Amino acid sequence: MSFEPQIPGLFASEQGARPVENAQAATEKQLQYAHAIAQKTGVALPKDLHGDRAALSAWIDAHKPKAPGGRFANYPSSKQVAFAERIARIKRRDIPRECFRDRGMMSKWIDGNMPR
Template identity: 65%
Template sequence: MSFQPSFPGLFSPARGAAPVEAEPHTSAAQPATEKQIAYARVLSAKSGAALPDGITADRAALSKWIDAHKAPAPQGRFSNYPSSKQVAFAERIARLKRNPVPPECFRDKTMMSRWIDSNKPR
């Protein structure tokens, strides 16, 4: 004798999918991280712009404030070159794979990033 469990209505189309969240239409804002708050305070002190009240309660809003108040990336002759950390990581991958990094990657950080993404060990 075999026991066949029955689950009435398990596959009925009227049931539909169960919601993952209790209330899917309300998206509560996540609070900002401690690092985010510390960086925002440093930017506030440097620029003289005060942090808006209650901004630390919303991670996305604080991120937008940081992007608006941080210093732009330096532009110059070597601004498009890969960073020393990027080069070191690429050379470590090259040693592991026994495959040299193409010379043109050392002159363009985007090319270096693409080479790393396509060659990093998985």
């Protein structure tokens, strides 16, 4: 038995996505972060982005500093390790050594051992 809506055209495929009529203004935090990026990089922040949250977000993504690379770039953060150690004490388990060298593995260990 299938359910079909009683409202004609409710799930019609020809509708598609509709653009937002009024763009939302950028938040104060977004503007502060964008200005900080502009100062550090020396790139001018376009004035027309202040009124469009999505456009400012795209500008921030394009101009923000890249994450540092290198030998220790994939190591878990100190907060992640501290959280995992708290869970290990509660569960009375050891954290596998390889988790201390890979943030993805540490995240999976935390997810799998989180107290319920």
